[in-house]
Amino acid sequence: MNIFDKIIDLFLFRDGSDEDSRSTEPKVTVGSIVWGVMLRTTILLLVSTFLLYTMEYRHLWWFMLFGIWLLAIYPGWRQYHKFHERMKKFTEDTLCGSCKYFNSAGQLCKIYDEHVSTEHIPCDGQNWEPLSEE
Numbered sequence: 001m002n003i004f005d006k007i008i009d010l011f012l013f014r015d016g017s018d019e020d021s022r023s024t025e026p027k028v029t030v031g032s033i034v035w036g037v038m039l040r041t042t043i044l045l046l047v048s049t050f051l052l053y054t055m056e057y058r059h060l061w062w063f064m065l066f067g068i069w070l071l072a073i074y075p076g077w078r079q080y081h082k083f084h085e086r087m088k089k090f091t092e093d094t095l096c097g098s099c100k101y102f103n104s105a106g107q108l109c110k111i112y113d114e115h116v117s118t119e120h121i122p123c124d125g126q127n128w129e130p131l132s133e134e
């Protein structure tokens with residue numbers, strides 16, 4: 001995925017799907033959600049500040065806050081909810097889900113620093129250790 005596609009994904013808050021669980025390049029992780037919220041908030045702040053000051057509508061500043069909530073924070077929260085549901089299923093369906101080296105926020109193996117998927121377990125089970133021993 002090139003940098004342009006990544007920026008579009010962050011900006012549009014594309015929903016993750018089960019395809020992400022099968023991919024070693026998941027589009028949606030906690031990091032991408034946070035970046036998306038920050039990117040959209042920054043753009044909204046810049047655009048609305050420019051409009052409020054150039055068009056003399058400063059008394060409507062609260063529209064800016066409403067816009068940030070509606071277009072940045074709320075979609076981010078919805079996306080996180082979907083991501084959380086997908087990760088719940090992912091941890092049940094994979095060996096990595098029960099391993100102490102698994103980082104669910106990034107769908108990542110902490111030892112190999114690689115994304116894991118339902119199709120790809122970097123260690124092939126060799127380094128698996130149960131969560132309870134952590």
Ligand code: SF4
Binds near residue numbers: 099109123124129
């Ligand atoms: S050590 Fe192996 S089982 Fe554990 S998260 Fe990494 S790849 Fe998955």
